[in-house]
Amino acid sequence: MPLKKDDLIECTIESLAFGGRGVARVDGMAVFVADALPGDIVKARIVRAKKRFAEGVAETLVTPSSHRVEPKCAHFGQCGGCALQNLEYDEQLAQKAAQVQSALSRIGGVDVPMDAPAASPAIWKYRNKMEFSFERRDGGLHLGLRSQLPAGEKGLAPVLDIEECHLCAGRDMEILRMVREFCRESGIAAYDPKTQNGFWRHLIIRHTALGEVMVHVITTSDSRKFKQVEALGEALVERFTELTAFVHSSRSKRTTLAVGEYVEFRLGTKAIEEKVGHARYHISPNTFFQTNSAGAEKLFDTIREYGEFDGSETLLDLYCGAGAIGVYMADSVERVIGFEISEESIAKAFSSAKLNGLENCDFAVGSLDDGLGDLKRLPEFDIVVVDPPRSGMHENMAKALLQLAPPKIVAVSCDPATLARDVKRLSDKYEIKRARAVDMFPHTHHIETVALLVRK
Ligand SMILES: C[S@@+](CC[C@H](N)C(=O)[O-])C[C@H]1O[C@@H](n2cnc3c(N)ncnc32)[C@H](O)[C@@H]1O
Numbered sequence: 094m095p096l097k098k099d100d101l102i103e104c105t106i107e108s109l110a111f112g113g114r115g116v117a118r119v120d121g122m123a124v125f126v127a128d129a130l131p132g133d134i135v136k137a138r139i140v141r142a143k144k145r146f147a148e149g150v151a152e153t154l155v156t157p158s159s160h161r162v163e164p165k166c167a168h169f170g171q172c173g174g175c176a177l178q179n180l181e182y183d184e185q186l187a188q189k190a191a192q193v194q195s196a197l198s199r200i201g202g203v204d205v206p207m208d209a210p211a212a213s214p215a216i217w218k219y220r221n222k223m224e225f226s227f228e229r230r231d232g233g234l235h236l237g238l239r240s241q242l243p244a245g246e247k248g249l250a251p252v253l254d255i256e257e258c259h260l261c262a263g264r265d266m267e268i269l270r271m272v273r274e275f276c277r278e279s280g281i282a283a284y285d286p287k288t289q290n291g292f293w294r295h296l297i298i299r300h301t302a303l304g305e306v307m308v309h310v311i312t313t314s315d316s317r318k319f320k321q322v323e324a325l326g327e328a329l330v331e332r333f334t335e336l337t338a339f340v341h342s343s344r345s346k347r348t349t350l351a352v353g354e355y356v357e358f359r360l361g362t363k364a365i366e367e368k369v370g371h372a373r374y375h376i377s378p379n380t381f382f383q384t385n386s387a388g389a390e391k392l393f394d395t396i397r398e399y400g401e402f403d404g405s406e407t408l409l410d411l412y413c414g415a416g417a418i419g420v421y422m423a424d425s426v427e428r429v430i431g432f433e434i435s436e437e438s439i440a441k442a443f444s445s446a447k448l449n450g451l452e453n454c455d456f457a458v459g460s461l462d463d464g465l466g467d468l469k470r471l472p473e474f475d476i477v478v479v480d481p482p483r484s485g486m487h488e489n490m491a492k493a494l495l496q497l498a499p500p501k502i503v504a505v506s507c508d509p510a511t512l513a514r515d516v517k518r519l520s521d522k523y524e525i526k527r528a529r530a531v532d533m534f535p536h537t538h539h540i541e542t543v544a545l546l547v548r549k
Pocket of ligand 1: 481
């Protein structure tokens with residue numbers, strides 16, 4: 094009998110779907126079960142039944158999986174940050190690699206033997222950037238991470254005033270507490286995107302492997318309150334002597350992105366310095382940078398391994414951000430050319446190339462949604478590294494790659510589904526030869542993938 098809403102079923106969870114739900118098979122149909130892990134036997138309530146799949150929530154854990162472990166954090170189950178803490182790390186890694194393989198097969202139509210996944214060198218305290226949100230709720234100010242939404246619900250989850258986080262480094266929790274107290278005492282409300290009232294929006298703390306720390310506070314553009322942020326900056330710098338930079342920026346756009354539009358005030362340096370393997374980088378408040386620096390080294394080494402450079406290549410680094418990949422590869426190739434939409438990131442790409450004494454790197458600002466513009470103006474190149482945002486490459490970019498047809502493309506992606514779609518888009522001219530899941534985000538459902546595509 095087909096499953097229907099509110100049915101209670103007993104099932105064995107066979108695997109983990111991208112996003113973190115357990116997958117069971119009932120009469121040949123996939124059932125996605127929230128709050129269940131591979132190996133669990135659970136009683137699950139069906140919340141949605143479709144023709145080809147169903148969704149449910151585990152109500153009773155009948156037999157726990159042998160892969161279950163005790164979660165480390167007091168906020169586990171409430172915080173939206175790391176929902177896989179109760180699954181042993183080796184199993185997290187195996188499940189993530191299987192998700193990539195399955196997406197490439199289901200969506201991309203290719204069965205590729207996966208290289209062994211790369212584990213994160215550290216599974217705790219690995220984040221070099223923490224983004225906290227302010228929220229006004231029940232008349233009070235809250236500052237922390239978004240909580241976990243109940244299964245099936247969509248939208249912005251309430252902010253949880255976290256007191257501990259095992260992904261943070263350094264004294265992030267102490268900084269968070271001090272900022273929370275200061276902002277509460279300021280009597281100024283947190284920003285509410287619905288009414289567009291209030292002031293405080295985001296707190297971002299960045300660390301580097303070289304011990305530099307940047308605190309970035311984002312508020313609205315209400316300049317009558319800016320003196321309070323300056324006072325906060327001064328108090329932080331006095332107490333936390335490890336602070337290299339304090340930045341206040343404003344944002345008028347309603348969207349909840351933690352990106353400042355204008356820098357209003359700063360103390361200390363304009364950028365902080367990071368190190369990944371042999372490469373050094375300048376990072377400014379709004380530049381994209383991989384959030385796990387030790388993990389980034391594994392990612393970049395995989396790109397270099399797949400590239401098999403002999404030193405004579407011109408490498409096109411598409412969606413290059415602050416030039417992280419190009420700068421890392423610059424000593425293995427003849428020349429690097431990077432393209433990216435963010436002006437701030439491109440400025441940092443140039444300054445990072447200079448920091449490394451590189452003279453073979455060039456970068457340009459522009460949207461890749463139009464492909465590569467006037468292709469005739471591009472120098473000849475041998476290899477492309479493409480690392481788009483979660484939504485994947487724009488269709489026009491895929492068309493441009495098919496037209497240019499370089500011998501090799503190394504595709505880097507944080508979403509197996511859009512990677513698989515892009516692999517399919519390129520399949521007329523390219524064959525996928527290798528792929529590896531690189532885990533930059535232990536205890537979360539996120540996974541990075543590197544895939545090698547070779548011209549047929
Ligand atoms: C996943 S990040 C990769 C950054 C870089 N490769 C790295 O490893 O640090 C994706 C980058 O794509 C950029 N981006 C987003 N949309 C873009 C577009 N339409 N054209 C060009 N770049 C874009 C973002 O600003 C971001 O820097």
